Amino acid sequence: MASAERFDAFTLMSSFRSDQAALGDALALFIDRPDYGFVWLAYDDGRAAACVSVGLGISTQGGGLVATLHDLWVAPAHRRRGVGSALVATLRGRLLPLDVLRIETTSTDDPASRALFARLGFVERSAIAVSLDLR
Secondary structure, three states, rough: OOOHHHHHHHHHHHOOOOOOOHHHHHHHHHHHHHOEEEEEEEEEEEEEEEEEEEEEEEEEOOEEEEEEEEEEEHHHHHHHOOOHHHHHHHHHHHHHHEEEEEEEEOOOOOHHHHHHHHHHHEEOOOEEEEEEEOO
């Protein structure tokens, strides 16, 4: 996400984040410090349809970078059309050149989310964590 997409990210994320001041601060930090992570947006017919935020960290276990997914969300009008799958697939392509070893996220009780992550190759690591090895 560059500065130009910040409004789109804010609009999408305001659908599920109630503290708009904190959301604004976080989005500013993503723009000011891209080494910390980024927000990835998917567009459909020129309109923001989905988003995910990604934090980058160092894994002492793996000896390299790990990406943590937060805020994976698809606007209701765009669900069940492959937008979320395409978003994560293109994200994976973006992370490979950065030498990211693994993508991690927390598991939810939502069956649709769990099915999406399973279809994309994520493996349950614990009752609350799923991950996808990139190497």
